[in-house]
Amino acid sequence: MACGVCVEPGRFRIETRPLPTHAPEGWVLVDIAAIGICGTDYHIFEGKHPYLDYPRVIGHELSGHVASGPDAGRLVVVNPYLSCGACRACLRGKPNCCAAIAVLGVHRDGGMCARIAVPAGNLYPADGLSVHQAAMVEFLAIGAHAVARSGVGPGDLALVTGAGPIGLGTALFARLAGAQVHLMDLSDRRLALARRLCGFDQLHRPGDDILTGELAQGFDVVFDATGSAPAIEAGFPLVAHGGSTVLVSVVKGDIRFSDAEFHKREARIIGSRNAQAPDFDRVIAAIRDGLIPTDALLSEVVPLADLPDRFAALVDDRDDIVKILVTP
Known part of the structure; x- marks a missing residue:
């Protein structure tokens, strides 16, 4: 599968990697539908992110369809914050600031690709949303x-x-x-x-x-x-x-x-770091109820294959952009 990789500051390219076919126990394979580009990704491209090692498959604003099992085909929003479940923050109901947090696209490879494995608890049903709306849930x-x-x-x-x-x-x-x-x-x-x-x-x-x-x-x-x-x-x-x-x-x-x-x-x-499940739920409900102008916030949809030639310009033009979505 094609993956969008920031190799080093200022260098973004497409790499071919194996398509995942199995997920660990408790994890789910998700076929990615859309990926949002955000300030984090721009900072990664510019070499300004404080928590990142290169090279990295970027992408943490993700929507997709469950690839297999009883929920196969269901549209979901991916919560990209993978928590340990055992640290003091997690035990106090604050997995968003887990002491050992691993954010997709930052601490570990993200979802700018065709398929990714994610813990089942990090998937939220996006019934009633489009794939583009679902990819905007995380930043909201x-x-x-x-x-x-x-x-x-x-x-x-x-x-x-x-x-x-x-x-x-x-x-x-x-x-x-x-x-x-x-x-x-x-x-x-x-x-x-x-x-x-x-x-x-x-x-x-x-x-x-x-x-x-x-x-x-x-x-x-x-x-x-x-x-x-x-x-x-x-x-x-x-x-x-x-x-x-x-x-x-x-x-x-x-x-x-x-x-x-x-x-x-x-x-x-x-x-205020990241977000928690109730925040995702609040955003999904607000979009579903027409309270968030997602059509207005969506600036452009870019195919992944075009992104290496576009990334630097998008960074330069970000004052005129709200949300760019990428399709794998």
């Missing part, structure tokens, strides 16, 4: 999990910094939770996409004097989806007294903040 679940972690609700003021796919997903679920959502990004093109595709109209650029009027006291929750340490640090002064910063993105470097300011505000910093 990242935002849904961040919103659940934040506790944001009706009447709250929320700021999402970073209007890429993860930021848009976070903003959509914050809006569904009842918050008044603002978006901030360096890119006017990304902000324009957020307005045109998702109807967000409270848009800001870094450096804008936004702490005026009803925003004078800051935001109840600031979600960072930038992947930039300076942007994270610039977001801390925008948090209201009693508010929270939710770190949805991950950066290689350290971040710094004023302890005195955080103490004065009794503020919280909340890490």
Whole structure:
């Protein structure tokens, strides 16, 4: 089968590998239908991902059909976070931050291929969704999990910094939770996409004097989806007294903040990593109910065979892209 492999930073190619025909006990073979490309994959291509060894078959936003057994042919969403089930986090119901987590396409080879073996518990039925919608569930679940972690609700003021796919997903679920959502990004093109595709109209650029009027006291929750340490640090002064910063993105470097300011505000910093089964369920239900504009979020479908010639350009053009899906 053809597999999409990032051989080293800046080099992506198609490799032929054997098609899996058997799965370990408790695992299931899945015929991949669609693969989403996300910021993680762009960072892998650019050599910026903190947890990855090359070469790697990328792809962790996956939809597919069960290949055999009583559920053969059923459309499923793949949860790409493989947990150990035995560490303290797993035993406390937090497999998304398992101490020995193995994320498909990051810590181990992913699903940019025709078929993959996955633990049965990592498959969620996607009845009522298209294969393209099902492949978008995982990235939206990242935002849904961040919103659940934040506790944001009706009447709250929320700021999402970073209007890429993860930021848009976070903003959509914050809006569904009842918050008044603002978006901030360096890119006017990304902000324009957020307005045109998702109807967000409270848009800001870094450096804008936004702490005026009803925003004078800051935001109840600031979600960072930038992947930039300076942007994270610039977001801390925008948090209201009693508010929270939710770190949805991950950066290689350290971040710094004023302890005195955080103490004065009794503020919280909340890490949000990956997603859990209830987040996937929430996203699947929201898509099925027509609450998420998946057609608008889908920028293009690219055949895997075309990707080696397209990858570098997609990285360069990502300000004009929400979600690229690849078909094996």
